[in-house]
Amino acid sequence: MKLLDEFHGIRDDPYTYGKKLKAERNRKIIGYFCSYTPEEIIYAAGIHPMRLFGAQGEITLADTHFQAYCCSLVRGALEGALKGKLNFLDGTVFPHTCDSIQRLSDVWRLNTSFGFFADVVLPVKLNSESARRYMTDVLSKFRNNLEKGFGRRIEDQHLRKAIDTYNHIRTYLEQIYSLHSENPHIISGSDVYAIVRASMIMDRDDLLDKLPAVVEGIKRGDTDADNGTKKRILLVGGICNHPDVYRILEKSGGSVIWDDLCTGSRYFSGIIDNSGDPVESLANRYMERPVCPAKHLSVKSRGEHLVNLVKEKEADGVIFLLLKFCDPHAFDYPHMKEYCNRQGIPCMVLEIEDRLPTEGQLLTRFETFMHML
């Protein structure tokens, strides 16, 4: 489908897209790293929220700030900033999640200058009334900071419109996942990945203009995926920076039919009720959305969510994607695996340093796993 070329292009080269947006439309752009960023507030201020995924490739400049035992996302992110690749940004925002991002925020604040800078120190526990109130307070404060930083008012009506836009985007993304899950032959996993990934980078109004046609195209079967048998795989982890995973997996006879990723379903889960106070509504989404392991909902929430997803999406197996040196996910892995074992769900783990294993190695590992299913 021709339409998807653009999504692939943006996914492949987000910085060029960012630069263009700045140069051609004079947009203000704020960069961010995680799905706990209250994008709606940024959008409501007329600013473009753009997700950053960390530079791939050699790390040299970031080495003078971070030890080798820091995850490649954090090191890569800083490398990109120090190399000047992010100079099109007008600011960055850091929601509080893990210990490494927490320190990245400090190092970033002291060593870069993109104009606007904000920490959004979200609560870590999400299961109490006091945390809900605090979440609301923190989001209101971010709204004020943005207003001050960019000299613009963010009215409630702007926020409502933003919530509305995001609700639409999230509904379409979920629909695309569902179409693929219902019929993995209708579109390839790599295409789905490119759409979701690009949706965190693109101008959100442009995106919303394009998504209905994408959905229609998929339904019509304009997208091509091969027809071989496909084992249904649930991909679980933090961030997947590796489109090749999807392609090689399909080659081995599997397909990612759903995920629990920060760059996947956690990004679009949770439609917001837009009738009440908009900031409270935003807070509520974060309190209820499937949780990231750096946050606490209950001691069982992630394991239960996983098992539910497997059942609901009729997955044949689970692949845990772990980024080396990522503490929150590494701590959750043994018990998530145990959940799978207890339920008789086959699973495998793929630990990634910063680069994938070679294609041949990965293919063999995936094939071995597919045979088990």
Added chain:
Amino acid sequence: MSRFMKDLLIYCLAKAKKAKLGLSKNKGMRDIMTVYYMEAKTARLSRRKVAWITSGGPVEPLIAMDIIPVYPENHGAMIGASKMGAELCEKAEEMGYSRDLCSYARSDISCATVNGGPIGGLPRPDMLVCCNNICGTVLKWYEIQARYFNVPLFILDTPFCHTEYAEEMKRYVKRQIEEYLVFLEDVCGRKLNHATMEKVGRLSVEGQQLWQAVLDTAANRPSPMTAFDAFFHLALIVTLRGTQITVDYYRNLLKTLNDKVEKGIGAVPNERYRLLWDNLPIWYRLRWLSKKFAEHDACLVADTYTTAWCGTLKYMDENKFLDSMAEAYTRIYLNIGIDEMAKTVMDMIDKYHVDGFVMHSNRSCKPYSLGQYDIRRIVQEEKGIPCLVIEADMTDERNFSESQVATRINAFMEMIKERKG
């Protein structure tokens, strides 16, 4: 139960009772800690509840409720010091925990399943209290133990203070202190006695003041103590903060140290160079490191680690302890931005007349170690003193290379000697 075990228990309980009443004033650290652990291990017999709590957690309400606090991190330190870390960490790795995770967490998680380690495992908790002011690791670790022991978990969520302790944070933490008390009352089925709480609060502040005074003696030349001594004496301010026995212990220690100061006795025989240590101790190499530095006539006079247990005294009000607790527990050293950490370091450099800065880059502890390079740069720029980075791990001795560290220390000391003459 064998006759011997019974006798041992009676003996320990009697000792424990005495310790609680603070009858014997000149108890040694090892005595106190033995009694404390025996008391904790026999809690079921004495019908007292046991709470596991993080090292930076608010222990005072537990003491006031007569709940025995147990510190998995202190246990981790003992595991490290008895060189059992690598083995227990390996066991955790077999359980599926990555080798890159905090070694305190790894050794405690595996230890719980085999009752291993130097004291045969920690007593089973009735509840868990996790304060995330030190790291995100404790959150995951306590979730794991809450599942394993199937006991209630209270999380005191102290928002990270990158640049400020803002109004909304204040409200949130204060509200949680109230929730914490309700949680304890629920688990114990009885009310907190506020008079007792006040008393414990005052003892906690007094203990912290004495601990600060103990550390301050190192500002003298020569210093009567080294950071290695501080690592040893630290145990009580961590585990038994808020008790009379801690106050007595540090008062005694302070007296001994002041005597040494008066007589001009230094902890390092020919103290010429004074160093500051950053990050957790390397528990399995303390003696070796202490000898190594002493060989160069260098004394580690202070460290950023042990000061953490008195570093927020400025926010504490002994007359309104519960109220001031929120701020004091939120603004601790590891819960602030690296620029503020660097400021604290530089204040210490001035206060203790420091010639060089030794940083332990600790693979286990990301909130402590990530950002160290920037702190080093700031300190070098503003204070112009040499800085050394040692790559290691506090408990897992597989991450320590003795020859490499020795070479680096020698080179560093040469630099300091050249500078100072």
